[in-house]
Amino acid sequence: MTTHIILDTDPGIDDALAILLALASPEIVLDGVIAVHGNVSLEQTTRNALSVLELAKASRVPVFKGCDVPLVKESLLSPETHGASGLGYAQLPEPATKPQVRHGSDYLIEQIMSRPGEVTLVALGPLTNVALAIRKEPRIVQNVREVFIMGGAIQHPGNTTALAEFNTFVDPHAAHVVFHSGMPITLTPLDVTYQCIFTPDDLNRLLKIDTPVTKFIADAARFYMKFHDEYQSIEGCVINDPMTLALTFMPEICDYQNLVVDVDISTGAGLGNTFADFYNYEKKKPNMKVATGVRPRMFMELFLERMEKLARKIT
Numbered sequence: 001m002t003t004h005i006i007l008d009t010d011p012g013i014d015d016a017l018a019i020l021l022a023l024a025s026p027e028i029v030l031d032g033v034i035a036v037h038g039n040v041s042l043e044q045t046t047r048n049a050l051s052v053l054e055l056a057k058a059s060r061v062p063v064f065k066g067c068d069v070p071l072v073k074e075s076l077l078s079p080e081t082h083g084a085s086g087l088g089y090a091q092l093p094e095p096a097t098k099p100q101v102r103h104g105s106d107y108l109i110e111q112i113m114s115r116p117g118e119v120t121l122v123a124l125g126p127l128t129n130v131a132l133a134i135r136k137e138p139r140i141v142q143n144v145r146e147v148f149i150m151g152g153a154i155q156h157p158g159n160t161t162a163l164a165e166f167n168t169f170v171d172p173h174a175a176h177v178v179f180h181s182g183m184p185i186t187l188t189p190l191d192v193t194y195q196c197i198f199t200p201d202d203l204n205r206l207l208k209i210d211t212p213v214t215k216f217i218a219d220a221a222r223f224y225m226k227f228h229d230e231y232q233s234i235e236g237c238v239i240n241d242p243m244t245l246a247l248t249f250m251p252e253i254c255d256y257q258n259l260v261v262d263v264d265i266s267t268g269a270g271l272g273n274t275f276a277d278f279y280n281y282e283k284k285k286p287n288m289k290v291a292t293g294v295r296p297r298m299f300m301e302l303f304l305e306r307m308e309k310l311a312r313k314i315t
């Protein structure tokens with residue numbers, strides 16, 4: 001059985017890889033992509049989503065524009081991580097296709113409400129669009145099939161502040177709305193993604209196939225690897241977003257705990273910090289399933305095999 005997926009995303013190098021993984025995976029039907037501000041501006045994330053779909057000959061997948069700023073805070077972009085364009089050193093042509101006219105949050109509501117229990121949402125950027133959709137139509141909470149979120153750092157250092165992960169730091173108020181909405185959430189925090197490194201050897205394996213897809217991956221990943229080397233002394237790069245997508249059809253990549261998770265929306269040094277009540281001191285019902293353990297090579301082999309398959313197909 002295939003899973004119908006809507007991707008809410010801020011491409012972004014690892015977001016772009018998640019789009020490619022979705023297209024390379026027969027378990028998934030990618031119904032639509034919603035862009036959000038985040039790694040780069042909304043204009044740029046929208047353009048990148050369209051360009052990556054065109055690269056993979058999938059311009060049939062509609063792209064919608066969502067929110068261009070967080071709910072409350074000022075915007076924060078991350079050119080040092082993803083480059084000025086959001087795709088590292090990769091230079092894709094200006095997309096021929098245009099985004100759809102409707103706002104992404106309205107598309108999300110319409111899709112979930114017209115097919116109750118069928119649509120799986122995968123959110124790979126700041127949660128602004130998802131929070132807005134919940135506020136506009138609260139019934140999506142009961143009618144979405146599942147929600148997979150890349151975000152947070154539960155027992156792991158932050159990658160944006162000492163305590164906070166990028167997606168939850170950029171729009172902590174949206175994360176707060178979504179986390180407490182009652183949606184059936186699976187969270188993929190840095191705790192598991194930082195155990196999966198896409199290494200220079202992995203990249204060299206892909207480069208044995210010389211096609212536009214592998215060239216794109218190399219040009220994007222080399223920038224991302226440079227960032228990880230300079231800022232975090234990691235050889236390779238952490239591809240958070242495709243790992244989150246992979247859990248929709250290969251959940252056995254991770255181990256999970258049902259936990260009560262919150263996000264700090266106070267104005268101090270902890271803003272955007274995500275934390276779990278592991279001992280359930282407050283006696284609350286868990287509000288999400290959190291990936292807390294991972295089999296790194298299981299994910300990486302899946303990712304590499306799927307990218308090889310896609311690269312051979314798109315010449």
Ligand code: BDR
Pocket residue numbers: 012013014015039078081124125150159165166167240241
């Ligand atoms: C998340 O933030 C962005 O840099 C990545 O695209 C990923 O979604 C990791 O913290």
Ligand code: CA
Pocket residue numbers: 009010011012014015038039124125241
């Ligand atoms: Ca992202």
